[in-house]
Amino acid sequence: MAQLLEVEDLPELSYTPEVAERTRELYERVQNVIPAFEWPAFAPEIDAIRRLKRERNAVVLAHNYQTPEIFHGVADIVGDSLALARKAAETDAEVIVMAGVHFMAETAKLVSPEKKVLMPDMRAGCSLATSITGEDIRLLREAYPGVPVVTYVNTSAEVKAESDICCTSGNAVKIVESLGVDRVIFLPDTYLASYVAKQTDVEIISWHGRCEVHERFTGEEIRRYRRGYENVVVIAHPECPPDVLDAADFVGSTAQMIDHVRAKKPPRVLMVTECSMSDNVAAEVRDVEFVRPCNLCPHMKLITLPKIRRALETMEPEVTIDPQVAARARAAVERMLEVK
Numbered sequence: 001m002a003q004l005l006e007v008e009d010l011p012e013l014s015y016t017p018e019v020a021e022r023t024r025e026l027y028e029r030v031q032n033v034i035p036a037f038e039w040p041a042f043a044p045e046i047d048a049i050r051r052l053k054r055e056r057n058a059v060v061l062a063h064n065y066q067t068p069e070i071f072h073g074v075a076d077i078v079g080d081s082l083a084l085a086r087k088a089a090e091t092d093a094e095v096i097v098m099a100g101v102h103f104m105a106e107t108a109k110l111v112s113p114e115k116k117v118l119m120p121d122m123r124a125g126c127s128l129a130t131s132i133t134g135e136d137i138r139l140l141r142e143a144y145p146g147v148p149v150v151t152y153v154n155t156s157a158e159v160k161a162e163s164d165i166c167c168t169s170g171n172a173v174k175i176v177e178s179l180g181v182d183r184v185i186f187l188p189d190t191y192l193a194s195y196v197a198k199q200t201d202v203e204i205i206s207w208h209g210r211c212e213v214h215e216r217f218t219g220e221e222i223r224r225y226r227r228g229y230e231n232v233v234v235i236a237h238p239e240c241p242p243d244v245l246d247a248a249d250f251v252g253s254t255a256q257m258i259d260h261v262r263a264k265k266p267p268r269v270l271m272v273t274e275c276s277m278s279d280n281v282a283a284e285v286r287d288v289e290f291v292r293p294c295n296l297c298p299h300m301k302l303i304t305l306p307k308i309r310r311a312l313e314t315m316e317p318e319v320t321i322d323p324q325v326a327a328r329a330r331a332a333v334e335r336m337l338e339v340k
């Protein structure tokens, strides 16, 4: 790959009256989560990205953990890992820009091999994805012959290629039960595995991967919040440790957490997950008070508006996958998408 242009070397943009007018309506939607003094820095980038998307026939897919100026400002499709995988397969656009982490871009490429998938910063990884390799799975298969391997999408294409079927946090129990077996190998998140094991009679053999963001929450911290914020409703992501999940009122994928807030509108809520998500929901659901423990995902935070603009200007960096690996990895993702 050619040397990537530094974001500092991109053409400079100004906050002109025209840009202000074109982005005025958008700012009204996000003003409770983006301070007015920050908007002149974001608006010209958003305006340029919107123009580039039209010119390139591109869409921006953004995970729920992206910051509000990306999530509300430039994304065409937002959601959890499952929704992003489904929608990537459905879009008619020729180019996908993934505002998320690398495994999400690879998944988009797997389900849309004919499209160009751009990753604004290739360094945006995931501690779960780096916790396991294809070789690890081959060794596990030797240790547990005939036991199917269910792999969380937070993994590399190389790992997916060694798997029977993928799952996300939104469908993990359903996927495990869809196999009709007594035992599965479930990789790589040890906490998601123990959460799934509590919801099913299928025996779960797990791995030792952890999310570096969710593993930092503790049950004691949740109890402290409950003491400090009367009647707070606690909703947690299943990548959290078991004592956190035991202390929560609701557990679900990022999309399921958002749907829960939209549907139940609790007066006060604590979302035990990456902290940009509360901002994104708060922009939309105004009558809920969000209590925010702030654990940031350093990988998600590598994605910025200037890097998205750079990707669309230069059409780089592009995500590619070895065709033989891709064919096997795609089969595992498609098997997941077929489970209704």
Ligand code: 13P
Pocket (backbone or CB within 6 Å): 064, 079, 080, 081, 082, 154, 168, 169, 170, 211, 237, 239, 252, 253, 254, 255
């Ligand atoms: P979701 O599939 O729930 O969006 O989770 C992805 C993720 O990386 C959570 O840390």
Ligand code: SF4
Pocket (backbone or CB within 6 Å): 101, 125, 126, 127, 128, 129, 154, 211, 212, 213, 214, 239, 274, 297, 298, 299, 300
């Ligand atoms: Fe990976 Fe955790 Fe970041 Fe999600 S929050 S991308 S699981 S490191």
